Amino acid sequence: xTCDEAKILLHALLDNELDAGHARExxxxxxxxxxxxxxxxxxxxxxxxxxxxxxxxxAPASLRTRIEASIPQARxxxxxxxxxxxxxxxxxxxxxxxxxxxxxxxxxxDQQRILSEVVSAHLRSLQAxxxxxxxxxxxxxxxxxxxxxxxxxxxxxxxxxQGFTLVGGRLDYIDARAIGAVVYKRRQHIINLFVSQTASTxxxxxxxxxxxxxxxxxxxxxxxxxxxxxxxxxxxLSEFVDKFEAAMKANVEG
Amino acid sequence: xxxxxxLQKAQRFREAALPYLDDVYTLARYLLRDASDAxxxxxxxxxxxxxxxDSYRGPAMKxxxxxxxxxxxxxxxxxxxxxxxxxxxxPGAADQTPMWQESEASPETExxxxxxxxxxxxxxxxxxxxxxETFVLREINNLSYREIAEAVGAPVxxxxxxxxxxxxxxxxxxxxxxxxxx
Numbered sequence: 352x353t354c355d356e357a358k359i360l361l362h363a364l365l366d367n368e369l370d371a372g373h374a375r376e377x378x379x380x381x382x383x384x385x386x387x388x389x390x391x392x393x394x395x396x397x398x399x400x401x402x403x404x405x406x407x408x409x410a411p412a413s414l415r416t417r418i419e420a421s422i423p424q425a426r427x428x429x430x431x432x433x434x435x436x437x438x439x440x441x442x443x444x445x446x447x448x449x450x451x452x453x454x455x456x457x458x459x460x461d462q463q464r465i466l467s468e469v470v471s472a473h474l475r476s477l478q479a480x481x482x483x484x485x486x487x488x489x490x491x492x493x494x495x496x497x498x499x500x501x502x503x504x505x506x507x508x509x510x511x512x513q514g515f516t517l518v519g520g521r522l523d524y525i526d527a528r529a530i531g532a533v534v535y536k537r538r539q540h541i542i543n544l545f546v547s548q549t550a551s552t553x554x555x556x557x558x559x560x561x562x563x564x565x566x567x568x569x570x571x572x573x574x575x576x577x578x579x580x581x582x583x584x585x586x587x588l589s590e591f592v593d594k595f596e597a598a599m600k601a602n603v604e605g
Numbered sequence: 606x607x608x609x610x611x612l613q614k615a616q617r618f619r620e621a622a623l624p625y626l627d628d629v630y631t632l633a634r635y636l637l638r639d640a641s642d643a644x645x646x647x648x649x650x651x652x653x654x655x656x657x658x659d660s661y662r663g664p665a666m667k668x669x670x671x672x673x674x675x676x677x678x679x680x681x682x683x684x685x686x687x688x689x690x691x692x693x694x695x696p697g698a699a700d701q702t703p704m705w706q707e708s709e710a711s712p713e714t715e716x717x718x719x720x721x722x723x724x725x726x727x728x729x730x731x732x733x734x735x736x737x738e739t740f741v742l743r744e745i746n747n748l749s750y751r752e753i754a755e756a757v758g759a760p761v762x763x764x765x766x767x768x769x770x771x772x773x774x775x776x777x778x779x780x781x782x783x784x785x786x787x
Contacts, residue, residue, distance in 0.1 A: 359769040366743065368750050397776055398744070404722045406729070406745050410630035414644045418626065418651045423615040 352380045357387045365391075365398055465526050466569070466578070470562045472523045473543045473580040476532065482541065483519035483534055493520045497531050503575070505531035505546030506599055513594045515542065535591070542581040542591060549576045557592050559585050568592045572599075618658045621666050622651065628746050629670050635741045636678045638730050646681060650674040668748060668756040675738070675757065728778045735759075736771035743768055 352360075357380045363369045364377045381388045476482045485496040490509040497504035500522055509517045514537065521532045523545065530547040555571035566588045569578045579592055629650060633643035650673050654661075661669060732740060735757065742753045750768075754761045 358773075359765050362769050362772060363750070363765055366750070393776060394772055397772065397779065401725070401744055404725055406631075406722060406726060407627060408631045408634045408643075410626045410647065411640075411644065414630065414647060415623075415626060418648055419619075419623070421648070421652060422619050422623075422655060423611055 352376055354380075354384060354387055357381065357384065358390060361387065361391045361394065365395055462569075466560060466562055466567055468525045469545055469567060469569075469578045469580055470565050472525060472532070472545065473541075473565060474563075476521065476523070476534070476543055477541060482521065484521045486519045488517050488519075490517060493517065493533065496520055501529060501531050503531075503546075503548045505533055505544070505575070506602070507533055508595060508598045508602065510535065510591070510594055510598060513598075515591050515594065537581070537583050537587060537591070540581055540583045542579055542583065542588070544595070545578040545580070547576045549574060557589070557596075559588065561585075570596075572596075573603075614658060615655070618655050622654055622658075622670060625667050625670055626651075628667060629674055632671055632674055632738075632741055632746055633678065635726075635729060635745070636675075636734075636738060637681060642681060646674060646677045649677045653677070665752060667746070668752040671742065671746070671748075671756040672758070724782065725779075728775060728782070731778065732771055732774055736767050736774060739764055739767040740771035740775065 357377060360369065360373065360377045361381065364374055369377065381391050485493055487493050487496075488509070488511065490507045494504060494507040497507070497520060505520075507517070507520065511517060516536045518534050518536050521534060522529055523532045524530070525545060525547060528547065530545055533544045533546065535542040535544065549571060551571065552574045553571065555569075557568050557570035559566055559568045561567070565580055565582055566585050567578055567580045568585075568588050568591075569576065570592065571577065577592075577595075579588060579595075581588055581591075583591075626647070630643060630647050633646045633650075634640065637643050637646060650670065653673050653676075654670055657673075729737065729740065738757065739753060742748045742756060743750075748756065750761050750764050753764045757764070759767075
């Protein structure tokens with residue numbers, strides 16, 4: 352390596368931009384060349400001082416306000432009315448989600464990972480003795496059981512009359528967090544409804560995905576994420592979610 | 606539903622782009638060396654970014670915003686080159702002392718630290734383009750070499766040699782100032 356090359360590459364070394372092989376070459380040159388060693392030491396010192404000095408500027412509040420005002424204002428916190436409107440907006444929202452912006456893609460990758468955790472949790476629950484922590488067909492028993500065990504207790508709604516029997520609740524772990532699972536039965540099939548808290552209060556319409564032969568329908572509402580997982584058919588699972596949502600809305604409004 | 610589409614887009618843009626406002630403003634301040642010009646450029650940058658948000662496909666938001674800001678600033682340079690021609694012909698303008706030799710005011714120890722940041726900012730301001738922008742993108746905006754290459758539309762090799770030049774120039778200015786203060 353010549354000194355001319357080293358004088359450029361030593362910056363890449365300082366910035367941690369070199370792969371191991373090139374880093375070794377530059378280090379070897381510096382070790383053998385006093386001039387480049389001096390330059391490297393001086394640049395490292397300057398970089399250290401620069402890093403200790405605040406050289407950034409903060410955008411003035413007035414500029415921030417002007418820019419925010421120039422971006423069309425989206426809906427504020429969804430009121431109940433706009434949550435309802437959200438249902439009608441479902442297809443437009445899905446179309447947007449498919450439009451391929453990186454942020455959205457990343458979030459979906461994240462969701463893919465969480466989906467696989469949800470399905471794994473469902474599978475675990477089907478093993479003997481893992482399904483239910485609190486056995487009850489009474490929502491007024493299951494709901495209080497969650498209190499104090501989770502930041503947010505999941506809504507527990509009895510859908511027996513609608514053909515989905517509430518059989519109990521369970522604590523589970525998804526995405527390294529404890530979350531609530533409410534367990535329903537349809538004939539001999541188990542439906543796990545996982546509920547976790549989310550920062551987003553925006554309504555996300557239900558969407559079915561299939562993984563390892565299980566159907567998973569997920570949606571988001573009122574700061575909660577829901578995943579319903581089962582081996583029942585997609586139609587039946589949609590029916591379950593529709594009935595659950597209808598009952599939840601009735602609860603909130605009633 | 607075009608209206609809700611637009612609102613959704615605006616909301617996504619807000620979440621994706623607004624967190625970088627300080628970064629964009631910082632770059633604008635260094636590129637334009639004027640607070641009010643920087644404000645105008647940043648506002649224009651965000652307007653253009655929102656307009657072209659549909660065609661944004663990544664990979665990262667920050668370099669994309671910087672690339673737009675550069676275009677806005679280049680237009681501003683062109684405008685200035687036009688209006689500043691007369692000033693540069695003024696007798697004596699060429700003899701002006703370089704920025705880093707300006708520190709005649711007695712340096713008081715307790716304010717040294719803030720003054721230091723100010724002095725360093727001035728030295729960076731005085732760097733020539735395109736070295737200054739490469740330096741600011743790396744050292745202050747914390748972009749990787751690849752991201753800088755993307756933002757300025759130059760190969761990574763060019764970014765590396767510009768950065769080496771910029772740092773060498775900055776260190777020379779720095780040393781000159783320390784000699785002067787001594």
